[in-house]
Amino acid sequence: MGVLAWMGLRPLVKTGPNGGDRPGMARFAQLEPIRVLWAEWTKGAGTADGLNTWIERTFHASSLxxxxxxxxxxAITALKAMKARAA
Known part of the structure; x- marks a missing residue:
């Protein structure tokens, strides 16, 4: 469902009062581009553990x-800059 929402598709009826969002936390629309940029920057060799290690070191959050x-x-801005410097 998250991928469909990221692609712009919206359900006709929300499943709950907040649609699964956590107040103050990054939404799927931010998390998925971070994963994509990480894969592009590491040229597909990056793992979820590697991403979480970078997140912890950079933003002091234990996980994405x-x-x-x-x-x-x-994080999105930083990964875009890292990708631009690598090119």
């Missing part, structure tokens, strides 16, 4: 799912 909205945006 514990990023706040602000940290999620900073």
């Amino acid at each position: 799912r514990f990023l706040t909205k602000g940290q999620g945006q900073k």
Whole structure:
């Protein structure tokens, strides 16, 4: 369901009062681009553990799912910059 939402498809009726969002935390629309940028930057050799290690070292969050909205945006910006420098 998360992939469909990321692609822009919306359900006709929400499943709950908040649609599964956690207040103040990064949403799927931020987390999925982080995973994609990580895979592009590592040229497919990066693992989820490697991403979580980078997240912990950079943002002091133990896992990708514990990023706040602000940290999620900073992670996207940082990965875009890392990818641009590598090119």
